[in-house]
Amino acid sequence: MKINRRQFIAASGALGAGMAAKAIAQPQAAVPQPFLIGSQAAPLLPKAAGKRVVVCGGGWGGISAAKHLKKNDPTLDVVVLERNPVFFSCPMSNKWLIDVVDSDFLTFSYLKIAQKYDYRFVQTEVVAFERDKKRVVTAQGWVDYDYLIVGAGIRYNYEAWYGNDRKAAEYTRAHFPAAYIPNAEHYALKQGIKNFQGGDLVMTLPPPPHRCPPSPYERACLIAWHIKKNNIKGKITILDPKPGINPIKGGFSEAFETLYKDQITYVPNAVINEVDPFNKRIKTAVGDFRFDHSVLMAPHQAGDMAWKAGAVGRTADGKATGWADVDPIFLTLRDDKDVYVIGDAVGFVSPQFKFYPKAGHVANYQGRIVARYIADRVAGREPKAQLPDNLCFMMVNASPREDVAVRFRYHLDDKGVIIQEQIDDDLRRDDLVSEDFQWAGRMYEDMFS
Ligand SMILES: Cc1cc2nc3c(=O)[nH]c(=O)nc-3n(C[C@H](O)[C@H](O)[C@H](O)COP(=O)(O)OP(=O)(O)OC[C@H]3O[C@@H](n4cnc5c(N)ncnc54)[C@H](O)[C@@H]3O)c2cc1C
Structure with missing residues (x-):
């Protein structure tokens, strides 16, 4: 008997349905997964021989902290957990938008610097924190720590505009x-x-x-x-x-x-x-x-990791402040002295100016400060208070190239309150452009060489 095309399609459809039913009736054993795919419930790394510092977020704050931890104490086991494959700098990115600098000027290899300073860089998503067990849970498994540094950056608070309307938030982004x-x-x-x-x-x-x-x-x-x-x-x-x-x-x-x-x-x-x-x-x-x-x-608010770590503070009426609640000088969580928050995620630090400017310069400085605090604690020394400064150059004209600038200085008053001095440099001129590029060069060198 000859089978025409229509009969063939009908027959193969019925056959396919029959096979699907069989597959449902007799599920196969799960395919064994390759070891490196990992599971969130298993350890991602073996236990450290000495003290381990886990740095969550390889941005301006985290990447600075990692290098300076190893410089201060090469025996520390330092692990950076970061979702992005390469570092991309927001500072100088406005100039990149109109081709004053190219992409190479903004991007740096995480692997190269990790190898040079002998720390681990793991490209992964941080999904949760188990502070009671001193563990960070990543998409590939958990990592235990003695000290934790959270450099979470920011998130967009679209909820302030759209409530729970996810569609509007996604459309906007x-x-x-x-x-x-x-x-x-x-x-x-x-x-x-x-x-x-x-x-x-x-x-x-x-x-x-x-x-x-x-x-x-x-x-x-x-x-x-x-x-x-x-x-x-x-x-x-x-x-x-x-x-x-x-x-x-x-x-x-x-x-x-x-x-x-x-x-x-x-x-x-x-x-x-x-x-x-x-x-x-x-x-x-x-x-x-x-x-x-x-x-x-x-x-803006503190990035997702600050929320997942339970670092975000509350107002007097119980609402989330949106920013991490830290000791203003030592940058540890108020309820957990082994957890440090650095960079943009840091919350209120002074009644005079409330928040540090959320700047890469400050994040880099805080990364270095916290690296020193931790190295001191590991060595049994009392950490000495240190404050950052901030310096920021902004291009206002691209031909001829001209910048303006602002500098912030900080000191403690006699009551231990952090005081800020802001100095605006309003006169646009080309020598500030040279200073701008020198500043970027110094920062990149500190983080990536
Ligand atoms: C347009 C623009 C211009 C700027 N210009 C200047 C300037 O001229 N000077 C200056 O000092 N500052 C400048 N900044 C600010 C600067 O970029 C930030 O202050 C700085 O990046 C803050 O560092 P951070 O470490 O706190 O956060 P980030 O640098 O954002 O680092 C956070 C890191 O955490 C990672 N991360 C977040 N969540 C997870 C997760 N769940 N799992 C794994 N990884 C995660 C992110 O991928 C990111 O790498 C500029 C910013 C912008 C947008």
Whole structure:
């Protein structure tokens, strides 16, 4: 008997269904997994011979801490847990958006520096903390520690805009990325700037405290420079929830008014009431805005690891502060002296200025400070209090190249309170550009050579 095509398809469908039913009725034994795939419930590493310090997050803070731990005490077993395969620097990334520097200038190998200083770099996702057992749980297994350093960075608090609407948050991140967390968003933003043919570009600034306070103004200047240079009929509207520019107010407002009068509109007191990313509308305390393109920067909070570690503090009425609750000087959790938090995730440190500027410079400094504290404790010495400083250069013009800058100094007053001094350098000029590149060179050298 001949079988035609239709009968064949019907027969093979029935056969397939029969086989599927058989497969369901008789499940096969689980395929044994290769050893290195690991399980969250098993140890990822053997027990350390000496003291182990686990560093969660290989950003500006974590990667600095790892190297300086080994420099201070080569006998320490140091493990860095980081989700990204390579380091991508946010500092200098605004300049990269308009090709003042290339990608090589921002990216560094984790493996090379780990080999040089003889610590372990594990590319993995940190999924939980079991502080009672002194363990960090990763996607591949758990790691035990004697001391823990959490350099969690930031997360976007989209919940402040959208409540539990995950779709709106995901749509915003995909279509209007803030590019404040490396690095896929940075590539998307750079592409968006290259493709920008004109129209209304709106930037929402996060309320303080947020990552790198002057950098949104730098970004606006450099995108405006690109628009002006290429004669694009576009306008940038900066929606700032603050009553005015801070820091470097004089330098940025002069650049907005003199260099980018036709490209930038600065709107103070623009506290966000509602964001509709689908219909491209924003309602603020000072009016409503529509946009063709946008850089939607939601409020910032400590990154996910700070929340998972139970490091985030509470307000007097029990709400989450959003930032890690640490001893302001020794940077340990108030309820766990073996856990340190460094970098942007650090919360309130002083009644005078509340939060350190969330800067790579501060994170690097805190990484070094905490490395010293831990080495002292391991050696049985009493750690001596140390405070960071901060220095930040911002490009406002790309031809000729001109920067403005801000410096922060810290000291303890006679009551042990940290006091901040802020010095704005508002006069845009080229020698600050040289200092900017020297600063970046020093930082990269400290972290990666
Ligand atoms: C546009 C821009 C310009 C800036 N310019 C400057 C500047 O000029 N000068 C300056 O000093 N600062 C600047 N900054 C700020 C600087 O980038 C941050 O302050 C700095 O990165 C903070 O360091 P950190 O270690 O706290 O966080 P990060 O550097 O963000 O490191 C956190 C790390 O944790 C990792 N991580 C997070 N969650 C997990 C997880 N669950 N599992 C595994 N790994 C995880 C992340 O991948 C990341 O590598 C700028 C920032 C931006 C966005």
